[in-house]
Amino acid sequence: MSGIDAYRKTINQTATSRDTEYRLLAQVTSELIKAIGNKDGAGNDPTKMSQVASALNWNKQVWDVFVEDCGTAGNQLPRDLRAAIVSLGIWVTKETALALEGEGDIDSLVAVNRDIMKGLKPSPAAENQTTPKPGSAVGSILDQA
Structure with a gap:
């Protein structure tokens, strides 16, 4: 078993879905912040x-998975919250396309991610939640990283 496989196994055994989503958003948001610094002169x-x-593109992939997950039959989030996540995901797709053309606002994408992270922020109560299942949608994004 490689070190990466051992790490992933440990994550699957100890992290809640919220913790995993928080960490993933933190990683992609960090890359978006770097992108803000790199966009000047990128041409x-x-x-x-x-x-x-x-x-x-990574940020869009994350949001695509969130949107897809909201449409699955087993999703236990409240209907209104799932609808809000889908709406945000649609906005992220549009804003990403604009940003790739040099017209969008990466700062706004960062702000949305940070706001979602506030709601996902790990807390002592998060320890009582279930652990993510191997092969989950968010787990598949981590597998690609």
Whole structure:
């Protein structure tokens, strides 16, 4: 078993779904913040352009999974919350497309992620929640990282 496999096994055994989602959003938000710094001059620097595009696409993938997860039959979130997440996901898709064209606002994408992270912030009460199942939607994004 490689070190990465052992780490993933430990995460699956100890982390709640909220903790995993929080950590994932923290990672992608960190990359978006780097992208904000790289977007100036990205037109003349392929390395910067690649980092900006990668960060934006990764963020969109995360939100696509959140939207898909909200539509699954077993999702136990309240209906209104699922609808709000779907609406945000649609906005993220549109804003990402604009940002890739140089017209969107990466700062707004960061702000949305941070607001969601506030709601997911790990707390002592989070320890009482169930652990994520291997192969879950969010877990598959971590598998790609």
